[in-house]
Amino acid sequence: MARITLDHLAHAYRADPHTADDYALKEINHVWSQGGAYALLGPSGCGKTTLLNIISGLVRPTRGRVLFDDLDVTDLATEARNIAQVFQFPVVYDTMSVRENLAFPLKNRRVPRDTTAERVEEIARLLDLTRVLDRNASNLTADMKQKISLGRGLVRPDVAAILFDEPLTVIDPHLKWQLRSTLKEIHRTLDITMIYVTHDQTEALTFADKVVVMHDGAVVQTGTPDELFERPAHTFVGHFIGSPGMNILPCKVEGATAFIGNQAIPLQRTYRALYDGERVEFGIRPEFVRLQPRGSGLPVQVRRIDDIGRARIARVEMNGRPLAASVPEDISLDGDEAALALDPRQIHIYANGHLVPGEPIGEGRT
Structure with missing residues (x-):
């Protein structure tokens, strides 16, 4: 578990950025407190996935630093950052059972067998996967496979943070509310920093304690759901939050x-x-x-x-x-x-x- 600090962070996909318009991600200074539930909210192309990939180590920022607690991890590879990441589409091993999929991250780290089995049962219960634990993953629906992906991200209790990149895209609409509530309950239970990327304001406002609203590569406001609704700091926030949005x-x-x-x-x-x-x-x-x-x-x-x-x-x-x-x-x-x-x-x-x-x-x- 860790406090994550973004220190003068910015990123451009071109080699020689000169102006603000050259940057996909404009300068950000931000601290994600240990144990917080955060959402990165904004429309497609606003820079939220780029920011998530910088935190995870998949992208190195053009300038600035990423710190986990007081450790500068900017140049560390993803596997050295001790994080879990859940992507938009399921990442599972089809040849394994659900139980083996959930256990895989722990088995890789040589966690004792009894501890692994107990943890797998706990996560399976929280995600309603107990009844399919011994089924082969290849025979399951996309909904169920994404639940396995969520479980693989949640099964390790020692991670610095769990990063979710629009994880409910493939989930059937009537299950989304249930899964958001489940993730919120898991967050309360595990006390792990969670950062959830979405373009869906309902997902962001129901999951997160604090929401970071992004627009055109910049953070335009950070606040609780109530603060974003009651006192939008930018017209984009007023327009984007609410249905219908602000006049x-x-x-x-x-x-x-x-x-x-x-x-x-x-x-x-x-x-x-x-x-x-x-x-x-x-x-x-x-x-x-x-x-x-x-x-x-x-x-x-x-x-x-x-x-x-x-x-x-x-x-x-x-x-x-x-x-x-x-x-x-x-x-x-x-x-x-x-x-x-x-x-x-x-x-x-x-x-x-x-x-x-x-x-x-x-x-x-x-």
Whole structure:
């Protein structure tokens, strides 16, 4: 088990990088605490798998260091780092039984037979593999084979970290929730550092204690699931986290008032002068925007109302800009004209994509 430190880490796949755009992974300074459950979350191509492969030793960074505790492992081979890695697709020995597959990492390290057998039984029970332990792996489904891959990663109790690269891709959708819960329970039991790469926000937010959100090769925010939802530090986080994502609209800000077109919206903070040339935006999540009858708030045009099961979401336009808003159960609308009520405590202002903190002007301002 180890604390993992990324020290001024960056990586480019070209030989002579000069600008930030040349780097697939822009400079990162980060510490993964021992025993933490982390997720690397972002869209395809954002650099998360590159970062995972640098931690595992499959890729050497262009610059910077990787430390396990205080040991610099940047130039150590993968096998010397004492980690386990679970990949997107199953890695199993088809000619072996499930029991032999699970035991293989321990047998390679000459772990005593009795200890190996006990550990294999424990992992098989946690992953619901007990009933197939003596079956040949070649006869199992892709779901079951990936469970074996997970088990091979989890079976060693002495690893510095376990790295998961989108491990539930081949898992049947109705089993994914169960396996995420199982991995979370195993993490609590084993107290091992786990880093889980995914593009699926549900996987990230249900597995991890802390989520590292990546965009265009850079880390744009690290935080708990609640922090990412309640206070996105970057417009990409606001857009990417949540379903639907945050409403983000261009605006002008003067002191404690935001202007979206000709609509003035009072804020609970006052903001510095946001100069010409900065991209200034207004952000609020649909959960904090409520559809109202016309004349009772900011005027909008209703384009449609979607029923997403747990709630209804209105798709509206304000000054030609699309927004999403929650729909109260008892609302009665007359035609497509309506209004919005915004929770002022949940409004965020961004400049060039980054959250602007602002200065509090007192509680209870509306």
